[in-house]
Amino acid sequence: MAKKKEATVEERLRDLYDLQLIDSRIDEIRNVRGELPLEVRDLEDEVAGLNTRLEKLESSLESIDNQISDKKNQIEESKALIKKYSEQQKNVRNNREYNSITKEIEFQELEIELAEKHIKEFKVQIEQKKLVISETKERLKARQTHLKHKKSELDAILAETEKEEAALIKKSEEYRASIEERLVKAYTRIRTNVKNGLAVVAIERGASGGSFFTIPPQVQMEIASRKKIITDEHSGRILVDAALAEEEKEKMSKLFSKL
Known part of the structure; x- marks a missing residue:
């Protein structure tokens, strides 16, 4: 033909x-097949996007945890300095030295207050991010289930029609070549x-x-x-x-x- x-x-x-x-x-x-291949592709993109979002959120959580650790270390360092300055105060020779050390102690106490305030703020951020992570995981699970269903649907249709479609395309080409x-x-x-x-x-x-x-x-x-x-x-x-x-x-x- x-x-x-x-x-x-x-x-x-x-x-x-x-x-x-x-x-x-x-x-x-x-x-x-209709819009199924497009639906599957859109769902795959959405799942990939949600996974990326989860990775960023979890990475952000890790970063906040590190910042909390830094602030706790800073508190311990300030406490150690306060202890050191308090000991020095016992051996001062004049009011000027006493006042200077007192200012250093007050500064370190303010540093501790500020660090504790930051830790509280970080903990609020952690709770908020954990809530977003939980919601994102739920959405991801739902989208993955939907994607699995749509892929199964598409695979079933393809299994039924792929061979016939390929044979018909070949036959169409044969007819076109003969006309x-x-x-x-x-x-x-x-x-x-x-x-x-x-x-x-x-x-x-x-x-x-x-x-x-x-x-x-x-x-x-x-x-x-x-x-x-x-x-x-x-x-x-x-x-x-x-x-x-x-x-x-x-x-x-x-x-x-x-x-």
């Missing part, structure tokens, strides 16, 4: 309609521009399938004669008669069942 061939108008119409049936079947398979290039280009252009990707449609109850505009009886007779390729003046779709469409549907249905 990959080889170009001289074909009658009827054969071209049949090939074009067959190609349409194949491509429509591919569309159906992809519609079944005149100008017709394939026209088919592709129409398919891109019309709703539901229907570029080749059958006459249904005297109207064009897909657009439902009535086709004049004379034009219907020309379509049924299969002597030339006729397009719908309203939608630009290529038109085929109902009998040809039925025959090709039956033929392609057998093909699809084997894939």
